[in-house]
Amino acid sequence: MANSSAGESVASRIVRLLETFTTERTVQTVSEIARRSGLPRTTAHRLVAELAASGLLERDAAGRVRLGLRLWELAGRGSHALRLRQIALPHMERVQARVGEHTQLAVLERGEALFLERLSSPTAGANITRIAGRLPLHASSSGLVLLANADEEVREATLAGPLTGLAQGTTTDAGRLRVQLARIRTHGYVVAPGSVEAVSTGVAVPVRDGRGRVVAALSVVLPRDAPTSGALDELRRAAAAIARDFGVQPG
Amino acid sequence: MANSSAGESVASRIVRLLETFTTERTVQTVSEIARRSGLPRTTAHRLVAELAASGLLERDAAGRVRLGLRLWELAGRGSHALRLRQIALPHMERVQARVGEHTQLAVLERGEALFLERLSSPTAGANITRIAGRLPLHASSSGLVLLANADEEVREATLAGPLTGLAQGTTTDAGRLRVQLARIRTHGYVVAPGSVEAVSTGVAVPVRDGRGRVVAALSVVLPRDAPTSGALDELRRAAAAIARDFGVQPG
Known part of the structure; x- marks a missing residue:
């Protein structure tokens, strides 16, 4: 089932998550993403893990998160x-x-x-x-x-x-x-x-x-x-x- | 629950769906997307609807699907x-x-x-x-x-x-x-x-x-x-x- 119990689609949650990145804020911790997106911490952790596995997000050595080149590539081509x-x-x-x-x-x-x-x-x-x-x-x-x-x-x-x-x-x-x-x-x-x-x-x-x-x-x-x-x-x-x-x- | 019964995350399905768009193929029907992504038709229909509602995909007058400017904007900024x-x-x-x-x-x-x-x-x-x-x-x-x-x-x-x-x-x-x-x-x-x-x-x-x-x-x-x-x-x-x-x- 793709929809959460709150009736919001996973696609919409992913958009909320991606929207927390801006030109001035290209690197965030998962906690910051959770707070800024309004997503529950566990949901944010799971979505970040899924998106990172797909290359849409990337993690640096400190575990902080940034948008993946794969996202740019898919969006652009x-x-x-x-x-x-x-x-x-x-x-x-x-x-x-x-x-x-x-x-x-x-x-x-x-x-x-x-x-x-x-x-x-x-x-x-x-x-x-x-x-x-x-x-x-x-x-x-x-x-x-x-x-x-x-x-x-x-x-x-x-x-x-x-x-x-x-x-x-x-x-x-x-x-x-x-x-x-x-x-x-x-x-x-x-x-x-x-x-x-x-x-x-x-x-x-x-x-x-x-x-x-x-x-x-x-x-x-x-x-x-x-x-x-x-x-x-x-x-x-x-x-x-x-x-x-x-x-x-x-x- | 974000994972399908097959154990594949929604994020990964979304990536498979987005990957069917290429420089040479910027507009597709949902059926084409389903066939090329290997997703079940009903899954493809639901995901396209969710992604279109979020602006990550767009539909033209004939109902055909293309990547949304919103996706490019999120990926780029x-x-x-x-x-x-x-x-x-x-x-x-x-x-x-x-x-x-x-x-x-x-x-x-x-x-x-x-x-x-x-x-x-x-x-x-x-x-x-x-x-x-x-x-x-x-x-x-x-x-x-x-x-x-x-x-x-x-x-x-x-x-x-x-x-x-x-x-x-x-x-x-x-x-x-x-x-x-x-x-x-x-x-x-x-x-x-x-x-x-x-x-x-x-x-x-x-x-x-x-x-x-x-x-x-x-x-x-x-x-x-x-x-x-x-x-x-x-x-x-x-x-x-x-x-x-x-x-x-x-x-």
Whole structure:
């Protein structure tokens, strides 16, 4: 019987367990995992043992637990996200080289913008916190592009709020947001100054697949008062190239 | 009770189910999953439903199943592999830009070289088949570097064979391989012509973390008779830069 007496599936318990790992917390003891996941200690011990035997978790010499490479391998090799990211990467590199600022690829996942990739210049230093990170749809430039092109159901759910402000530039009024989304659909891009952080401006465009469906948002993060037209040109060129490559490649 | 009557853990069944997805097979029906995983149909149906409810799998309009973005997100955000890959990426981009050939990052995972990243020039076209793909340690240039620097136990297990040849240049004799590994440790690199494919030569160097431990191999794949010294210089420079960045960045 796969379900516990509490009616929660083992799959759901495994997800709760995996969710305790974050970019800042890559190694934990089993006790920490139990406490943070809310799972009974014995359940946590047994699941960790099972997942470690399958390679989805790994233990270090001190018995502490981290995510296994096998999990990354399984998640990556059959993923359509990987295909999108792989098609986009050379074009993102060109944007990054020419604009010289953080260049990002995001998709809509369960009501948020999930970042699949983020390139930064070597001098800017690596920034791992944002890959596989999320931002609200109404705040980030990527999120706004995704929201503008989302199914009506998803759009209305977001417009119904709450529309929390992340910075002074976040649109938190549903009526104004609705107008902004219509404008994004008409113009095919967004420039969002200070909507996530006061010091920066996001510029984003939609990325379409071979059939013209919006599958992602491509964005750059510029200093707040930097000119945006050069970056926008590069983003549009890259998005067009990605759509072309999508059409050509099998899959 | 988490274990089935057959004594196999649910975690292990979930792994069998996830393993049926590959780079070439990203969408399957539940029946296909059941057949390929060897799980009973009812078990496959129940596990797919549980995993889909947790977001680890997704269903399309036709009810077919694919890996969920949530799985990728969970696997990626807490992974030390992501951190390594993220530190290495800007330096890999520089190698790729200067050498102009496929540039790869691999780690040792359960007796094989697992490729975390592969960059190709925009003109070469994306090659998704190899990311999250594996190659034998004794055949690929990356694998040879990893094997040369592996724990004695791992090295002896590989040397015990079988040492299958992938191409004419693969070293399949344990004695010769042992000499080759010692040479790689001494010189700090390998040039492996025709060991994976007759038409190409792999060049690889070890990548060390801040404490000097070999954590990965960085490689380029050149046309068989291309000069290798320029690529080797670039690889060494990149590996040194990655080790420096490892030392600087928090853990």
